[in-house]
Amino acid sequence: MxxxxxxxxxxxxxxxxxxxxxxxxxxxxxxxxxxxxxxxxxxxxxxxxxxxxxxxxxxxxxxxxxxxxxxxxxxxxxxxxxxxxxxxxxxxxxxxxxxxxxxxxxxxxxxxxxxxxxxxxxxxxxxxxxxxxxxxxxxxxxxxxxxxxxxxxxxxxxxxxxxxxxxxxxxxxxxxxxxxxxxxxxxxxxxxxxxxxxxxxxxxxxxxxxxxxxxxxxxxxTEGLFKAGRVGPPELAHNQSVFGALTRLLDGVPPNLLWLAVAGPLALAVVALAAVWWRRGDRVLGTGFGALAMLLASPVSWSHHWVWAVPIGLALWAYSRWAAALWTAVFASRMFVWSPWGQRREYGWGPIEHILGNAYLLAALALCLWAVVLLSRQAGPITRRAGPSPASEPAQPLMT
Known part of the structure; x- marks a missing residue:
């Protein structure tokens, strides 16, 4: 030892x-x-x-x-x-x-x-x-x-x-x-x-x-704060945000009101979910859901902004090995570029290409749905697989 x-x-x-x-x-x-x-x-x-x-x-x-x-x-x-x-x-x-x-x-x-x-x-x-x-x-x-x-x-x-x-x-x-x-x-x-x-x-x-x-x-x-295009083309597949998904879906930059009407309530719901998980005893996954809300709400969330996949994946391991493996596979496969991308080719996507091309965004939404279902099955504090619950129990090494 x-x-x-x-x-x-x-x-x-x-x-x-x-x-x-x-x-x-x-x-x-x-x-x-x-x-x-x-x-x-x-x-x-x-x-x-x-x-x-x-x-x-x-x-x-x-x-x-x-x-x-x-x-x-x-x-x-x-x-x-x-x-x-x-x-x-x-x-x-x-x-x-x-x-x-x-x-x-x-x-x-x-x-x-x-x-x-x-x-x-x-x-x-x-x-x-x-x-x-x-x-x-x-x-x-x-x-x-x-x-x-x-x-x-x-x-x-x-x-x-x-x-x-x-x-x-x-x-x-x-x-x-x-x-x-x-x-x-x-x-x-x-x-x-x-x-x-x-x-x-x-x-x-x-x-x-x-x-x-x-x-x-x-x-x-005063001028550049809300200009999403100032950091790059928002339709690019690498932009895994609600704004990016709407831009690709509508074949053009969406009106700010539409973006706010979709991204605002969605991000607020995910932050509320984060708060529930936090209060139920899991600060790591609660913070992770807060990060997902941040990535969904931002007009531009480039793929390299999604490094939060790492702590979220580690937290998932304590609940479901399958969920952790699937989550990790999404970010290891880079499937959002399996569809044609660049030079506005995203505007020609079909249904399957939209699913693949918004992989990070859809994985985040699927994870939130999983978290809601798990919460509905547990009335008390969140319990992790093979993890200590009372504070008096000794901590165990990860992946023993």
Missing amino acids: NRSRALGPVLALVIAAAVLAGAVAWAHVPARLHLHGGFVDLSVYQYGGRLAFDGLPLYGSRDPATNLRFTYPPFAAAAMIPLGFLPGWLVTALWTAASVGALAGAILVVGRALRRPVPGWLAALLAGGAFALEPVWQNLTFGQINLLLMLAVLIDLVHPERRWSGLLVGIAAGVKLTPLVFVVLLIMVGRRSTAGRALLAFAATVAIGFAVAPGPATTYW
Whole structure:
């Protein structure tokens, strides 16, 4: 047992070293040879940081290396300023290592919250296995920030309340607005002080954005906030949100009122479901449903935003191995691109292609339906398969 515990950190260090070496090597490969991603989003983060440091407009130009715009709030650009001073290969290596570390950290947090602690070697193994999921490897190859934000939210929400609980959610919302959904969840479950701290932290990020870049901040909060097309074509198959599904179904961008009429009640219902699961004793799956509400409500939820498939899959394992396996298979198969996509070919989809092309969205809705059915069968606290129920029982390792 002691030997097993000692082996965990060793394996974690080996994997981290391999990730660093791979990231450095990848960064030196010409961009045209990158099979997926090519760390284009990380390049945009660096570009935004340099613009913020130089006091230049954030939203009127494109990154010369990728021809992409910086689309996050001004606070995010301020947070990226340190990246602008580092060479690309070093930023890539550090960012990749941090993302993989965040993935492993999320697995550890989930295991602890489920009272099934994850040994270090198993966390390393599960993190490596999670690379098979499309949202995870896309997140890594694009150099996206989603894994880091997911860990921040999990730390804030699944742990017992602390003095600083809520701050990480507020900061995450300052980087990417969508985590504000978790503030609604916190209010619904009665953690109003935590929700208040989250809102204060978010307000502080807005103030910092105005202090660092007053002009761009005004532009962002008054003009560009509700323009879904500013981050890419909303009809693209990779946009696994209600807005994306409606765009593909209607062969054109839907009116905002229609989108709000569909996505608003749906997201609110999923947040309510999250609150019920939370109150019944499962904070991990409750937080996961909150994340699904966030992904459904956002006008653009690219496939790499769905890294929440990992903690949700781990939580499902305690209830139904079949549900966990099916959920994982959806995100490993990448079936949303089995239909023709790109160059507006989504507008020509038939019924089967719409089902495949909205795979993540439909999987989320199916999971919510499963959760409602399970709740209707249990009047008391949620019971997990082979999991400890009373707090006095000792925690058991995950997947023993």
